[in-house]
Amino acid sequence: xxxxxxxxxxxxxxxxxxxxIECRSLDFQATTxxxxxxxxxxxxxxxxxxxxxxxxxxxxxxxxDKFLINHASLTLSTLTVTSAHPEDSSFYICSARDDSPExxxxxxGPGTRLTVT
Amino acid sequence: LAxxxxxxxxxxxxxxxxxxxxxHNNIATNDYITWYQQFPSQGPRFIIxxxxxxxxxxxxxxxxxxxxxxxxxxxxxxxxxxTAVYYCLGANxxxxxxxIFGQGTELSVKP
Numbered sequence: 407x408x409x410x411x412x413x414x415x416x417x418x419x420x421x422x423x424x425x426x427i428e429c430r431s432l433d434f435q436a437t438t439x440x441x442x443x444x445x446x447x448x449x450x451x452x453x454x455x456x457x458x459x460x461x462x463x464x465x466x467x468x469x470x471d472k473f474l475i476n477h478a479s480l481t482l483s484t485l486t487v488t489s490a491h492p493e494d495s496s497f498y499i500c501s502a503r504d505d506s507p508e509x510x511x512x513x514x515g516p517g518t519r520l521t522v523t
Numbered sequence: 524l525a526x527x528x529x530x531x532x533x534x535x536x537x538x539x540x541x542x543x544x545x546x547h548n549n550i551a552t553n554d555y556i557t558w559y560q561q562f563p564s565q566g567p568r569f570i571i572x573x574x575x576x577x578x579x580x581x582x583x584x585x586x587x588x589x590x591x592x593x594x595x596x597x598x599x600x601x602x603x604x605x606t607a608v609y610y611c612l613g614a615n616x617x618x619x620x621x622x623i624f625g626q627g628t629e630l631s632v633k634p
Contacts, residue, residue, distance in 0.1 A: 438620060440622070452623060455621060503620045511572075512620055514559075514566030
């Protein structure tokens with residue numbers, strides 16, 4: 407099946423620093439990728455839709471200047487958490503939608519655990 | 524996108540059949556009903572998807588009545604490894620594929 411990877415799988419950073427998380431579709435092309443955030447014991451919350459070659463679309467309440475998204479190629483999207491604070495500590499998950507018309511599933515990455523100290 | 528309602532939690536024992544029902548009263552004509560499974564500290568994994576009637580794959584069955592206002596995920600003979608959170612979603616792939624997750628059902632399988 408299709409595979410989506412995320413790097414790093416976990417990261418610890420100090421308050422005020424920025425952290426970049428990569429999301430890659432390994433065996434398919436994905437014009438559209440999605441970024442989610444999940445707090446403990448809660449559901450996934452969609453943060454933004456990442457589109458290759460254009461600006462990301464952010465969900466209501468998500469600060470676009472704080473969560474920078476770059477979809478540089480058909481297999482890579484990055485999420486940068488700028489000036490991270492302890493409240494940004496969360497589990498970040500990306501997903502990618504296969505461009506092939508016969509495949510409509512959305513494939514999820516394994517997630518990145520961010521801890522801000 | 525459809526708002527879904529599921530039981531918050533369910534308990535079962537190994538070897539039993541588990542049925543998780545999801546309510547989606549306002550599901551749109553173009554929405555597919557999709558179920559995902561999530562283990563702790565992992566990304567969700569696609570289980571099954573359907574539009575109406577019954578769909579079966581190697582891991583589950585999905586029953587959707589004619590009015591499509593609800594759906595039931597059926598897991599035959601669960602094992603301890605089926606302990607996870609199960610999410611029901613309405614997905615419209617003509618609208619960019621955006622998925623909105625509800626609260627999910629936390630299934631606990633006991634020996």
